[in-house]
Amino acid sequence: MFTFILKRLAIAIPTLLLLIVISFLLMHSAPGGPFTAERELPPQVLANLNAKYGLDQPLWRQITTYVWGIVAHFDFGPSFVYKDRTVNQIIAQGFPITLTYGLISFAVAVIFGVSLGVAAAIRHNSLLDYIAVGVSIGAQVLPNFVMAPILVLIFTLWLGVLPGGGWQGPEYWIMPVIALSTSFMASIARITRSSMLEVLTSNHIRTARAKGLPERRVILRHALKPALLPVISYLGPAFVAMITGSVVVDIYFSTGGIGKAFVDSALNRDYAVMMGVTILVGALTIFFTLVVDILYGWIDPKIRY
Amino acid sequence: MVATTENSVATKAVAKGRSPWADARRRFWRNKAAMMGLFILIAVAAFAIFGGWAAQWSNEELDYNVMGQIAELGGPSFANGHYFGTDDLGRDLFARTVQGTQISLAVGVIGAIIACVVGTLYGATAGYFGGRIDGIMMRTVDILMAVPYMFVLILLLVMYGRSITILFVGIGLISWMEMSRIVRGQTLSLKGREYVEAARATGVSAPLIILRHIVPNLAGVIAVYATLLVPLMILTESFISFLGLGVQEPMTSLGALISEGAGTIAYGTTWQLGFPLLFFCLTLFGFFFVGDGLRDALDPKDR
Numbered sequence: 001m002f003t004f005i006l007k008r009l010a011i012a013i014p015t016l017l018l019l020i021v022i023s024f025l026l027m028h029s030a031p032g033g034p035f036t037a038e039r040e041l042p043p044q045v046l047a048n049l050n051a052k053y054g055l056d057q058p059l060w061r062q063i064t065t066y067v068w069g070i071v072a073h074f075d076f077g078p079s080f081v082y083k084d085r086t087v088n089q090i091i092a093q094g095f096p097i098t099l100t101y102g103l104i105s106f107a108v109a110v111i112f113g114v115s116l117g118v119a120a121a122i123r124h125n126s127l128l129d130y131i132a133v134g135v136s137i138g139a140q141v142l143p144n145f146v147m148a149p150i151l152v153l154i155f156t157l158w159l160g161v162l163p164g165g166g167w168q169g170p171e172y173w174i175m176p177v178i179a180l181s182t183s184f185m186a187s188i189a190r191i192t193r194s195s196m197l198e199v200l201t202s203n204h205i206r207t208a209r210a211k212g213l214p215e216r217r218v219i220l221r222h223a224l225k226p227a228l229l230p231v232i233s234y235l236g237p238a239f240v241a242m243i244t245g246s247v248v249v250d251i252y253f254s255t256g257g258i259g260k261a262f263v264d265s266a267l268n269r270d271y272a273v274m275m276g277v278t279i280l281v282g283a284l285t286i287f288f289t290l291v292v293d294i295l296y297g298w299i300d301p302k303i304r305y
Numbered sequence: 306m307v308a309t310t311e312n313s314v315a316t317k318a319v320a321k322g323r324s325p326w327a328d329a330r331r332r333f334w335r336n337k338a339a340m341m342g343l344f345i346l347i348a349v350a351a352f353a354i355f356g357g358w359a360a361q362w363s364n365e366e367l368d369y370n371v372m373g374q375i376a377e378l379g380g381p382s383f384a385n386g387h388y389f390g391t392d393d394l395g396r397d398l399f400a401r402t403v404q405g406t407q408i409s410l411a412v413g414v415i416g417a418i419i420a421c422v423v424g425t426l427y428g429a430t431a432g433y434f435g436g437r438i439d440g441i442m443m444r445t446v447d448i449l450m451a452v453p454y455m456f457v458l459i460l461l462l463v464m465y466g467r468s469i470t471i472l473f474v475g476i477g478l479i480s481w482m483e484m485s486r487i488v489r490g491q492t493l494s495l496k497g498r499e500y501v502e503a504a505r506a507t508g509v510s511a512p513l514i515i516l517r518h519i520v521p522n523l524a525g526v527i528a529v530y531a532t533l534l535v536p537l538m539i540l541t542e543s544f545i546s547f548l549g550l551g552v553q554e555p556m557t558s559l560g561a562l563i564s565e566g567a568g569t570i571a572y573g574t575t576w577q578l579g580f581p582l583l584f585f586c587l588t589l590f591g592f593f594f595v596g597d598g599l600r601d602a603l604d605p606k607d608r
Binding site for chain 2: 243
């Protein structure tokens with residue numbers, strides 16, 4: 001197990017470094033520098049600015065400084081647009097919010113998705129099963145940016161029960177969480193259902209039933225664990241897609257998470273903030289993939305890489 | 306002599322061979338969900354191609370009669386020729402939806418083609434050569450999979466101007482990895498077959514074997530995943546356009562239209578969200594159903 005974790009780390013760390021270097025090169029090759037303004041700056045001022053931000057150094061030096069800043073001090077450097085704020089401050093402002101509703105959505109998607117999938121599989125071909133299949137097919141075409149306006153239309157404009165945007169209390173969390181989790185809940189339900197159906201016909205379940213175990217115990221103890229394996233391997237991509245989806249939530253519900261910082265920086269070409277968010281999200285992705293891999297190896301001892 | 310000919314004719318009449326493709330076709334035609342999906346797709350495509358002729362307004366004209374009173378006068382009506390109503394600027398929503406559907410379908414199909422070509426060639430090469438080359442190529446894919454693509458694509462769009470070409474190519478280029486994994490797996494099982502061995506024995510070069518003997522035998526798998534890729538491409542493009550970072554005015558896509566509609570629902574112009582949303586969902590439904598049907602038909606063991 002220990003060597004397995006080490007092996008995964010050996011892939012994860014270079015991946016992260018590569019991501020940082022690639023996004024740095026992208027930014028470096030972009031047309032127009034950070035101080036390209038309508039008003040031409042005097043050459044002396046420009047030289048001073050370049051010296052202050054280290055832009056007069058050779059490229060490899062800039063890269064190593066940037067990478068070292070992130071790795072050693074967790075420092076993404078200054079923002080290009082807001083002269084008085086660093087990228088760290090901008091990210092620190094939005095990140096807790098994204099994390100809050102992101103984790104809630106993730107938990108909701110997993111708990112409801114798995115429950116729905118298991119229930120549908122146990123009552124195969126019943127009304128409940130058909131409803132579950134229908135919901136999971138329907139929700140496939142309801143990604144976050146479709147759910148968000150529909151929810152606002154129903155709950156804010158027609159029923160008037162939920163606030164349409166902002167971030168002040170738990171009632172502000174409800175719509176972002178529903179918008180973000182619906183399509184993933186549907187996917188998880190579909191995966192759980194089909195793998196559960198497969199597991200329920202396998203020999204060890206027949207043995208467990210033949211032993212006279214109560215059905216509850218058969219399902220929870222013998223069927224659920226193997227049935228969850230495909231679900232766990234789906235969690236990695238789902239996590240990435242959810243972080244991406246948080247951008248829509250931040251914009252549409254004005255929740256003020258890092259997605260807002262990302263789109264704002266994209267619109268006013270604040271490359272430093274864009275890179276900071278991209279690298280942060282990449283790091284989270286890599287970390288989460290690592291956790292999923294370890295979880296997978298722990299649940300299924302047959303897996304050896 | 307005569308007897309044997311007659312005999313073989315008789316056997317032919319009794320057992321007419323069915324090719325795997327004919328089998329697959331039969332399975333596909335019998336699949337009700339897939340047929341419904343195909344019907345929806347044909348309808349949506351017809352709407353995108355011929356809808357322009359049915360429109361009474363162009364997608365750029367402003368209707369000054371409804372301007373300023375969109376919520377009261379801009380709703381769907383046959384009387385003034387705005388079948389789907391108008392948007393908040395007084396442009397005909399029917400014509401805009403036709404245009405948006407065209408762009409979304411184009412992004413989906415072109416993106417899927419790029420992803421398929423790159424993914425197939427990459428995966429087939431890795432699988433065919435195997436060994437260390439395979440190891441390096443597939444580890445690279447593993448590493449690339451961990452990159453948060455939506456963010457990188459937006460980074461690219463912002464840095465190099467939001468041109469539709471970058472959007473098309475970018476969406477295709479970030480989606481080939483899943484495809485390459487599938488193709489590699491299939492290639493591994495194909496490359497041990499006799500006909501590949503025969504080709505190799507007669508001195509056919511490796512690129513030619515891949516193109517002429519491996520890839521055609523993967524056609525079924527490629528077709529299935531290509532169909533399933535199209536809706537994902539449309540989703541990606543719509544996502545970016547929803548954020549206002551994708552296609553730019555006067556061009557539009559379903560995502561951009563949904564975004565506009567979502568921004569104006571507070572003023573009571575629900576149709577502006579409803580119609581683009583309807584076409585968006587129908588398109589995705591169509592592709593998902595046809596893709597699933599193709600998978601069941603061409604790849605019956607993998608469900």
